[in-house]
Amino acid sequence: MSLPTITPTDAGRLLDKGATLIDIREADEHAREKIPGARNLPLSKLDDADLAAHHKPIIFHCKSGARTQANAPRLAVKLDPACEAFVVDGGLDAWRKAGLPVATDRRQPIELQRQVQMGAGSLVFVGTLLGLLVSPWFFAVPAFVGAGLITAGLTGFCGMARMLMRAPWNRQLYSAPGRAA
Known part of the structure; x- marks a missing residue:
């Protein structure tokens, strides 16, 4: 079963009118930027959630709407069949574009996924430059990063993300009780 968009x-x-807004993004994404009043229920914790007790409408959102749409059947299963539920069409991006309020806390670290992208991209760029300008041995750096990204895609384990979680700017977010470690 799919959920209708709104x-x-x-x-x-x-x-x-009293509906509940649920942000299905991970805690690091929600901490940096959110719709005021949205409750955070990451997809990674959905199996532990009890949404069946809700009788008022529930509205789910993510950043662009794609993640929520892709997981709509999973979300719908967690709900009481009599509960109205929707997906925000276009997610947080469309919410912002519509001129609705968004709370941003720039003191929070950039989302972990973006940190991995910036780190991997930087290593590939610098490794390639050094390989061209200094020694061909530096081409091992982009090859190593590429192998790491392939491994992350195949297994779901990202060594760079694990290292970045322990970075000083991320320690508070990832070492708090109940957070990923």
């Missing part, structure tokens, strides 16, 4: 403006009206 425009950000219509979602805002439903929220004013």
Whole structure:
């Protein structure tokens, strides 16, 4: 079963009438930028959640709407069949574009996924430059990063993400009780 989409403006009206807004992004994404009043329920913790007790409408969102749409059947199964539920069409990006309020906390670290992308991209770029300008042995750096990304894609384990979780700017977010470690 899929969940119907709702425009950000219509979602805002439903929220004013008492609907519940649930952000399915991970905690690091929600900590940096969120719709005020949204409850964070990451997909990684969905199996532990009890949404069946909700009788007011529930509105789910992510950053672009794609993650929520892809997981709509999983979300729908967790709900009471009588509960109205929707997906914000376009997610947080469309919410912002509609001029609705978004709370941003720049003191929070950039999302871990983006940190991995910046780290991997930097290593590939610098390794390639050094390979061209200094020694061909430096081409091992982009090869190693590429192998790491392939491994992360195949297994779901990302060594770079594990290292970045322990970086000083991420320690508070990832060492708090109940957070990923």
